[in-house]
């Protein structure tokens with residue numbers, strides 16, 4: 168839960184910073200600017216559950232974020248890249264995009280998926296949100312970010328910086 172609130176606080180700060188008109192805010196040097204990425208759902212979704220890295224590699228955690236969605240809602244490419252995986256894992260449709268900078272974003276559950284090898288631009292429709300139970304009775308999209316073969320990161324880092332730079336009044 169703490170991570171959820173930290174993420175919410177970050178968004179509030181990012182949004183209010185935009186109104187201050189400062190282009191180079193303090194603290195921006197601690198994270199690499201995330202250019203060319205956006206939300207995988209439009210309009211901007213609510214974050215139902217934040218990123219919770221496991222305390223140990225083998226322990227349970229939450230390796231991504233859950234975004235509020237509706238069944239059948241278009242799932243959009245968070246950034247330009249190529250579909251590196253499109254298939255079903257444990258009964259859930261999963262799609263992954265390999266980006267040019269070496270990062271991968273993952274999306275689930277997704278149906279009507281674009282096939283592996285599809286070249287996507289940011290905002291392209293990858294498929295549709297599938298019904299699932301990951302967020303209880305509330306449909307959601309689990310969105311993940313990986314660096315290297317299996318290092319999970321917080322995907323909200325992709326959109327926090329961009330939101331200030333490109334969507335000051337969003």
Ligand SMILES: [Zn+2]
Nearest residue numbers: 231232233309
């Ligand atoms: Zn999740």
